[in-house]
Amino acid sequence: METLWGNPLTALTITVVIYVLSLALSNQIRTPLANPILLSVVVVILILSASGVDYVTYQAGGKLLSFWLGPATVALALPLYRQLPLVLKNKAPILAAVTAGSTVAAAAAVGVGRLLGASHEVVLALIPKSVTTPIAIEIAHSIGANRELAAGFVIATGIIGAVIGPECLRLVRVTSPLAQGLAMGTASHGIGTARAIQEGPVQGSTSGLALGLGGIATTLIAPIIALLVG
């Protein structure tokens, strides 16, 4: 067993296979709670704990996957480019909404976390919680926050947004499909976008757009909030 984990192939294979199975399962169950990322993370952690393998050993294979988050972030330019006509027609609402939403997301998380006595390490890692993981990891790195912790908050935020987003928006009478999509993408990045796509084509595409723009907005806002947190 030990010699097997010494080979990065083991961690890589287990991660890919578990993800494929989780994806199949979540397609069957069709509830936002059965999120393939959440399922995979939980199952992989359980497997590692049961085999007494630590994170550093796992990462020899895991980093082969996480490396590609960088090029994947660059690739977000393509869906952004495809939404350019819609974007240019609605520049003001999009920019104002995404900037306001990104600021509120980070500020509220930090504010509530501090109010309830979360540790400084936790509060810093809460700042990039609403942006897509590759960008969140980069932001966490640049403001000196814990990357894994930040990534965990990102995934949890995505799942929360995907589960309650559309119902929450209907409750507060956000009826414009453009506004709904922007809200889902800004508040809960890619995982929220996956849910927004089920709501309709405008919601899906504008959510994807907000995911990219919110990432840029938060990159600019994060250092300021980090300074305020001290």
Next chain:
Amino acid sequence: MIKSMGILLSFQLLGELVRLAIGWPIPGPVTGMVLLLLALWVGLVRPETVEPAADVLLKALGLLFVPVGVGLMQYGHILKKNGFSIATALLVSTVAALIVTGWTAQWFQSRRPPERENCHGNTLG
């Protein structure tokens, strides 16, 4: 596929270069994304050229998140100690962001000058 992968990697590298060269605070991949968007816009790069690798990576995005999420196993003690504050902070901030983004977009849309609305504009608002 190889060509499109080369383009994505080159733009990421370009982004890293900008960060190192001028102390730019924005992460390399984010700068790379903006530069690629500009390149697509001005026609320097055609969308079909980057499509093969971009599609594969964006479809696999969920899988790429998993090893990072597994990293949470190192922080069980932090999560146990701060569990309530973390859960509340995540829930409150997500609801706040949803409402503020949605309301702001809707408010701006409703205030758009009527002469710029097309005949279907009202169905959007």
